Amino acid sequence: MAVFTQEVSKDGKDATQKSGIDKLIPGAKIDDFLFEPCGYSMNGLLPEGQYITIHVTPEPNCSYVSFESNVPQESYTGLIQRVLSTFKPGKVLMTIFANKESTAKDSHKDLDEFFDETKYCRMDHQFCSFKNYNLTYTFFTSRPVI
Numbered sequence: 103m104a105v106f107t108q109e110v111s112k113d114g115k116d117a118t119q120k121s122g123i124d125k126l127i128p129g130a131k132i133d134d135f136l137f138e139p140c141g142y143s144m145n146g147l148l149p150e151g152q153y154i155t156i157h158v159t160p161e162p163n164c165s166y167v168s169f170e171s172n173v174p175q176e177s178y179t180g181l182i183q184r185v186l187s188t189f190k191p192g193k194v195l196m197t198i199f200a201n202k203e204s205t206a207k208d209s210h211k212d213l214d215e216f217f218d219e220t221k222y223c224r225m226d227h228q229f230c231s232f233k234n235y236n237l238t239y240t241f242f243t244s245r246p247v248i
């Protein structure tokens with residue numbers, strides 16, 4: 103998380119490149135900002151109008167990253183893996199909203215199958231089917247090292 107401090111990065115663009123955020127969703131036009139003395143926010147827009155927004159609080163006592171996007175994907179596995187390898191979080195809450203007609207309508211299967219392959223334990227997993235969309239919520243933590 104040190105990359106999101108002014109001790110390590112000189113500005114938002116520098117933090118975006120050093121952290122690898124610029125590679126999460128290639129092609130996004132990014133507006134980024136590095137706070138004094140630490141903290142980072144970015145908004146990215148894609149040509150079709152989809153967005154990505156990330157906020158980073160790097161202080162060790164309340165370390166937190168939020169990642170939000172409406173980029174439609176048939177599979178979110180690659181994007182999830184890139185987000186996890188960028189931030190290496192200890193705990194993650196993930197929510198996917200998908201309209202029943204959208205390309206992401208089967209994305210809940212990614213969360214069903216994904217975590218067996220990684221160092222994360224799935225602690226909670228819920229699927230809700232509403233009138234016009236589905237919601238999948240997953241909470242996972244780093245596997246304890248034995």
Ligand SMILES: C[S@@+](CC[C@H](N)C(=O)[O-])C[C@H]1O[C@@H](n2cnc3c(N)ncnc32)[C@H](O)[C@@H]1O
Pocket residue numbers: 137138139140141142143157158159160161168
């Ligand atoms: C990136 S901002 C975003 C907060 C927002 N509530 C979120 O997470 O969506 C939070 C980080 O920026 C730092 N920061 C520094 N100056 C700030 C300011 N004027 N307003 C908000 N955050 C600031 C905080 O210490 C923290 O590390």
